[in-house]
Amino acid sequence: MRIIRVLAVVLAGIALAASSAVAQQSTMPPDAKVYIIWPPDGAVIHGAFWVRMGLSGAGIAPAGVQKANTGHHHLLVDVDLPPLDQAIPNDHNHLHFGLGQTEARLDLPPGKHTLQLLLGDENHIPHQPPLYSKRITITVVQ
């Protein structure tokens, strides 16, 4: 009986530790929306181009700045959404705009590519609920 109680306490402790290990996710208003203003889905583009990032019903803040209802853009290039409860990876497929930028110049090799925006909070963790755009496909030609 006692062993069971001890076990229960230990298990509860593990559960607590686990919940605190998963970083606290920032909230966002339910009507907030992230979208790619340009290019449009299916666009055929010659050479380098600017991606314009749109956000409705919320604000932009640089990485490291804690303010309710704000975040900063991440552009996912040719990759699926990462886990939405962890910091967004930082590599060639996950571009961070931690200064609070809303436009980015992309120079991609010719061919089909996918683009998707994912908003991250001051610690680069997606919000709850996560704010991401539709994943669009573009074709780059020389």
Next chain:
Amino acid sequence: MSTIRRRTLWLAAASVGLIATGAAAQGTNPPAGQPAAPAPAASATNPPRTPAPHDAYVYIGWPLDGATVGTKFKVWFGTRNFGIAPAGVQKANTGHHHLLIDVPLPPLDQPIPNDRNHLHFGLGQTEAIVELPPGKHTLQLLMGDADHVPHDPALMSRRITVYVRG
């Protein structure tokens, strides 16, 4: 077909951006009638201005100059080579948008007024739904720093005219 139309729109938007670059470049000169006061005298009355890189610029992505719009329409704030930060956040090369409606530029060495003609977007918003009475209106964006003071050089869009349908 719609791709072509969209591309035309994009070209139009790009040209607005180009024009805005010119406007921003002009903004480096102090407006006429505002003598460049010596620094010590200026600091006594004017708040310090935050520097901005020379390739940064601000433009109105939507609506286009001369557009006819409904009484409620979206204004999209374009920012290039610069970041957005909420009011009160001090970070180099960032600022927040102010939308000037039916007014000329305010003094560029003072905090931007906060009233119906000078809308502040201190949360770091990059677009806004604006509601205006029917008729001719002007719109212009002016970037402000953590304390709502324009940067040096000031980052402002071209002043555009829109026609609100009756």
